[in-house]
Amino acid sequence: MKKTYLFIILSLLCWNFSLAQTLEIKEGVLICNQEIFNLSDKKTNIYDLLSEKRHENMFYAENEKNYSFLDTCYLTYILNFEVDKHLLKKDIIRLKFDYIDTYAKIILNGNEVATTQNAFRSYEFDVKDFLKKGENSLIVEIDPIYQKWQAVNSDEFNILQSEKRAVFRKAAFQFGWDWAPRQLAGEISLPVRLTFEDKKEYLRFASVQTEKISDNSANMLLTLKTEFLENKPYNIKVSYSTEGEETITKNLGDFYLANSEENISKLQFEIANPQLWYPNGYGKPTLYDAVVYISDEQSKVLDSVKTRFGIRTIKLSQEKDKYGSEFCFIVNGKKIFAKGSNLVPTAMHKERYEGLAKHIDLVKDCNMNMLRVWGGGYYVDEQMYNACDEKGILIWQDFPFACALYPASEEYLAEVEAEAKENVLRISSHPSLALWCGNNEIWEGWGNWSWDKEVKDTVLAVENYNKLFRELLPKVVENYCQTIDYTHSSPLNGWGRKESLTEGDCHYWGVWWGDSVLETYTRKIPRFMSEYGFQSAPNIKTVNKYFTLPYSKENEGFAIHQKHNRGFELIDNRILERFDGYNKDEDYINKASYVASEAFSIGIESHLRALPYCMGSLTWQLNEPYPAIGWSCIDVDYLKKDVYHTIQKSFAPVVISIDKFSNQDTIFIYVINTSWNDFNMDLLGKITDCDNTAIYSFEIESQILPQMQSVCVLEIAKKDIGYYDESTTKLEVFGSYKDENDNLITIDNSSYFVYPKHLKCNKE
Numbered sequence: 001m002k003k004t005y006l007f008i009i010l011s012l013l014c015w016n017f018s019l020a021q022t023l024e025i026k027e028g029v030l031i032c033n034q035e036i037f038n039l040s041d042k043k044t045n046i047y048d049l050l051s052e053k054r055h056e057n058m059f060y061a062e063n064e065k066n067y068s069f070l071d072t073c074y075l076t077y078i079l080n081f082e083v084d085k086h087l088l089k090k091d092i093i094r095l096k097f098d099y100i101d102t103y104a105k106i107i108l109n110g111n112e113v114a115t116t117q118n119a120f121r122s123y124e125f126d127v128k129d130f131l132k133k134g135e136n137s138l139i140v141e142i143d144p145i146y147q148k149w150q151a152v153n154s155d156e157f158n159i160l161q162s163e164k165r166a167v168f169r170k171a172a173f174q175f176g177w178d179w180a181p182r183q184l185a186g187e188i189s190l191p192v193r194l195t196f197e198d199k200k201e202y203l204r205f206a207s208v209q210t211e212k213i214s215d216n217s218a219n220m221l222l223t224l225k226t227e228f229l230e231n232k233p234y235n236i237k238v239s240y241s242t243e244g245e246e247t248i249t250k251n252l253g254d255f256y257l258a259n260s261e262e263n264i265s266k267l268q269f270e271i272a273n274p275q276l277w278y279p280n281g282y283g284k285p286t287l288y289d290a291v292v293y294i295s296d297e298q299s300k301v302l303d304s305v306k307t308r309f310g311i312r313t314i315k316l317s318q319e320k321d322k323y324g325s326e327f328c329f330i331v332n333g334k335k336i337f338a339k340g341s342n343l344v345p346t347a348m349h350k351e352r353y354e355g356l357a358k359h360i361d362l363v364k365d366c367n368m369n370m371l372r373v374w375g376g377g378y379y380v381d382e383q384m385y386n387a388c389d390e391k392g393i394l395i396w397q398d399f400p401f402a403c404a405l406y407p408a409s410e411e412y413l414a415e416v417e418a419e420a421k422e423n424v425l426r427i428s429s430h431p432s433l434a435l436w437c438g439n440n441e442i443w444e445g446w447g448n449w450s451w452d453k454e455v456k457d458t459v460l461a462v463e464n465y466n467k468l469f470r471e472l473l474p475k476v477v478e479n480y481c482q483t484i485d486y487t488h489s490s491p492l493n494g495w496g497r498k499e500s501l502t503e504g505d506c507h508y509w510g511v512w513w514g515d516s517v518l519e520t521y522t523r524k525i526p527r528f529m530s531e532y533g534f535q536s537a538p539n540i541k542t543v544n545k546y547f548t549l550p551y552s553k554e555n556e557g558f559a560i561h562q563k564h565n566r567g568f569e570l571i572d573n574r575i576l577e578r579f580d581g582y583n584k585d586e587d588y589i590n591k592a593s594y595v596a597s598e599a600f601s602i603g604i605e606s607h608l609r610a611l612p613y614c615m616g617s618l619t620w621q622l623n624e625p626y627p628a629i630g631w632s633c634i635d636v637d638y639l640k641k642d643v644y645h646t647i648q649k650s651f652a653p654v655v656i657s658i659d660k661f662s663n664q665d666t667i668f669i670y671v672i673n674t675s676w677n678d679f680n681m682d683l684l685g686k687i688t689d690c691d692n693t694a695i696y697s698f699e700i701e702s703q704i705l706p707q708m709q710s711v712c713v714l715e716i717a718k719k720d721i722g723y724y725d726e727s728t729t730k731l732e733v734f735g736s737y738k739d740e741n742d743n744l745i746t747i748d749n750s751s752y753f754v755y756p757k758h759l760k761c762n763k764e
């Protein structure tokens with residue numbers, strides 16, 4: 001085999017109190033079907049490497065078909081590196097992988113170090129015995145999952161024959177989804193790290209959570225992960241600071257930490273006069289930087305670790321009321337209206353969500369304050385959590401389980417427990433974390449999708465569900481992240497059931513899957529809408545980059561990007577209500593966008609008008625890892641789709657909404673204020689005819705808009721509008737108010753009363 005010369009980066013990290021050294025292995029080769037590819041830390045997966053070698057865009061036209069053979073390909077990563085003999089003298093030498101997907105064998109200098117089977121964990125191994133002076137060879141072999149997947153006997157695991165993927169701890173969407181192709185080949189991320197350390201007492205990790213906020217102080221919970229402690233008292237100090245304030249150091253006292261379970265210890269401290277963290281639209285997301293020190297009895301500092309936190313409480317209120325029970329987030333003691341979207345992975349492979357971290361302003365500028373991390377992807381990585389902490393974007397984190405029955409053998413539960421412990425503890429310090437949720441649409445599937453007819457043992461299926469989602473996962477959350485609530489599934493009830501509108505969260509798919517007209521949203525108001533949406537094509541630049549003309553379902557270079565089996569039909573049904581037809585070019589893209597924009601504005605405004613009955617609206621979906629004709633508002637290249645602008649407008653702090661659907665004789669005009677400030681608004685409105693002559697107008701001065709309220713400011717009886725013909729009229733409403741910073745804000749909304757094809761005059 002061709003000898004590979006590798007780039008080794010040896011970085012000396014001078015930690016405060018001992019000399020630890022890290023060797024980063026950033027380059028190597030990947031072999032697939034005897035073909036050799038050079039790796040770099042930017043390119044580690046076979047799909048990117050192959051498309052680079054072929055000089056082609058993998059997702060252009062039908063190209064993706066030529067990559068499907070990779071599903072069955074055996075992959076071998078070869079990473080050679082040099083080790084200095086001094087390093088070998090260190091007591092603890094560990095090999096660390098941030099990401100290995102799935103079923104890998106790790107071989108170091110001919111010795112099998114370990115096998116892995118879970119893409120949701122990071123891995124580290126003691127390798128002191130396997131390393132040698134000079135050149136070392138690390139080989140990672142990844143077996144294709146495809147053959148294992150085909151061979152799964154679903155009855156053996158009591159899972160669905162149609163969703164055998166559930167046996168593997170690998171992101172569900174990679175098996176193919178209705179917005180993504182199937183791409184199953186595994187990978188590792190680079191750099192792989194070797195750490196060389198002396199054996200001594202270590203503070204490995206610290207997380208700070210908020211337990212309680214009272215008048216002038218906050219009670220904080222400090223969770224520490226330690227290693228190699230002895231059975232003696234250790235002193236713990238925390239230094240913390242936030243921008244513009246002095247650093248405060250607190251001595252928390254002396255503790256016997258060595259006997260803690262799994263080296264995890266929990267301590268408490270208080271912060272006086274805390275600066276609170278608030279979500280976008282409700283205040284500043286203030287962050288604190290902290291350093292935790294561990295010292296011995298002689299006050300010698302043994303180790304320290306940095307962390308970052310925010311001071312906020314967040315609760316999910318599911319209090320019962322006369323309708324059912326609410327589903328509402330309470331931040332720092334006050335209710336918020338959750339505005340946001342569902343986050344899916346930003347790339348088909350290792351990148352997970354990092355890409356969006358760099359584009360997080362797209363989320364903030366869209367007036368969003370919450371993202372739900374959909375369970376068919378991964379646990380969100382640090383970059384993205386950090387970005388959300390900084391911008392005030394709350395994260396609802398599903399555990400990675402979606403749309404399938406999952407096994408619950410001891411072995412499987414042990415894997416899930418390991419991944420959950422690692423990720424829950426890692427994420428617990430982030431103030432953006434709002435909720436842990438067991439899974440996506442499994443409880444709904446069980447109750448509504450005839451799974452009971454497909455699975456071998458229905459009693460066992462419920463037992464398995466309970467073991468995973470009502471026992472194991474809530475227990476991990478309780479142990480490692482006790483300040484954050486847990487709910488076992490999203491949604492609580494399937495959208496066909498009446499309870500979906502009176503209690504819990506709801507995924508309402510009557511519009512789209514159910515082929516209902518868009519205005520159905522006005523009648524299907526849940527307590528919290530956690531998924532709903534309508535498809536459209538990517539931004540036109542992205543369309544031109546990936547799709548070929550004509551834009552018709554007969555042209556595979558276009559049609560391959562529609563992954564929903566009834567997608568074209570459902571879009572057509574709504575377009576043809578509004579337009580007489582379309583050309584199979586940009587005209588189709590524009591008309592589909594028109595429909596989707598209308599869907600999102602009707603949906604969001606319906607939820608807002610129903611405040612406080614409805615306390616959240618999360619569109620499906622924020623982003624996509626592939627150029628799909630799909631539901632996202634940001635496309636694969638991070639470009640805004642038309643629907644982005646619609647959603648941004650509808651998620652503004654104060655919104656004018658025209659309700660023309662709930663009563664055929666009356667038009668209702670609402671103003672909804674989802675902020676925590678009261679405003680006064682002046683409103684102006686007119687109904688114009690074809691020649692722009694006003695046939696009706698109104699003015700409202702100093703309309704009081706109390707915080708967190710939806711106010712019906714005017715009812716217009718159609719009989720009172722002089723000459724009125726729905727096919728020739730348009731209603732426009734303008735409003736202006738001074739916001740909390742005394743800035744003059746102007747907003748507007750407008751509406752026609754018939755579909756474009758029935759409009760008798762040619763208005764823009």
Ligand code: BMA
Pocket residue numbers: 177178179403440441507531620
């Ligand atoms: C919801 C999601 C996804 C899916 C979307 C659109 O149910 O949970 O599974 O992509 O519908 O069909």
